Structures are given as structure tokens and as C-alpha cells.
Amino acid sequence: MARYDRNAQERTYKAHSIGNDTVMPRIRHTALDCSPGCAVEATLELIDGKWKGVILYHLLEGTLRFNAIRKRLPNVTQRMLTMQLRELERDGFLLRTVYPQVPPRVEYSLTERGRSLEPVIMALKRWGDRHTTFGRSTAVAEAAQ
Template structure:
């Protein structure tokens, strides 16, 4: 887990350090919809390995971005969800989504003028 002492000085660098990987961003994107189980996440993230998904979830849980809930059932059911801190990232991902749509749209407009 990151502590105040080992955080970068730059606030943008802090954010990148916490969620800067491609997979973490896509995991958060999914968890913005609803809680997900491990295998659901794995199936929805084309190309992610089990190890990378496990490591990413563990890291985000340690950093307080997601929660991991184990339900006392047989077999045990585990769900991952955004924590309050993770929820506070919603505007960041929403802005990224809107920017991506605008960028894609601008490419479509420029290619139609050629």
C-alpha cells in the first residue's frame, strides 16, 4: 500500500501510479457498472492473464480503490466493487470516456473530408 511518505510529489503522478495501467483502468470501468466476480472480470477483459488480474485486484484493494467481499457460501463467492475512494474516480473515467468519443468522432470527421 502506498503511504504518504512514498507518494510522488506530483498529484498527477500519484493518480498514474494508482490507476495508470491499462488493466486497472478497464477494471475500474467495469466496476463502475456494478460489483463483479473474478471470472466475470477475466472474461470481459480480453487478453488479461489470471496473474495480472489477480495482481491488479490485490494492488487496488491494498490502495483502497476497491473492496473484496467474500460471501459465506459453498463454494465461496467473492465480489469486487469500487470503494468510496474508487467511486470518487468516476468523474475521471467519465471524462476519459467523453474525450475518447470526441477523439474518435474527430477522426471520423477528418477522414470523411479526405
């Protein structure tokens, strides 16, 4: 506790528990009647995560097997991809189909709810194409501005 005393000041949001140095999760809204922006926060909560948007983008092309998704996302770990796919399935964006054969074959496809995000995902892609330097040289990006 003494190490925190030298920086003693009142904070409106405490990200850490001083007693045991654990990060406390941010409290999310449970109802969407707090402000007009709550619907935006709720939507982002469903599709946030480094890989969910990219997974949804690739599944817009059609049904993919686990390894096909993994090949398209070479920097994701198997564990993280599995977690993100499970969350998307839990939230009703993906349909996971398991074929009873040896070895088991698992395919992922978008549900109607997942397909309804297509305009959002494509708008994010268009914005990224225009406003980021990903995939373009710095000279090209500066010339575009």
C-alpha cells in the same frame, strides 16, 4: 562492458544497469511538494497499469464477481487480473468480499474512494471516444476531424 564502450556518451537517465543488464525501476516522488504536477504523477501512479482503469470503469456499473470481470477483459491473464485487483484493493479503491461457501464466491465493488474516480474515468472515456479510432472505421474517424 566492451560492447557498451563504442556507444560511450553521457546520459542523464540510465535505464539499464550495465554491469548485470537489469532494468532499474524509475524513482517515484515520496512527497508531493516538488511541483504542481506531482499530484498528477501520484494519481497516475495509483491507477496506472493497462487494466486498472478498465476494471474501475466496469465496476462503476456495480458489483462484479472475478469471472464476470475476466469475461469483460478477454485479453487479460488470470494472474494479471488478480494482481491488478489486489493493487486496487490495497490502495483503497475496491472492496473484496469473500463469501464462505463451497466453492468460494468473491465479489468486487468500488469503495467511496473508488467511486470518486468516476468523473475521471468517464472523462477518459469521452476523450477516447472523440480522439481515438477504437471501435470506429478510419473513414468515420477522419470525417469527425
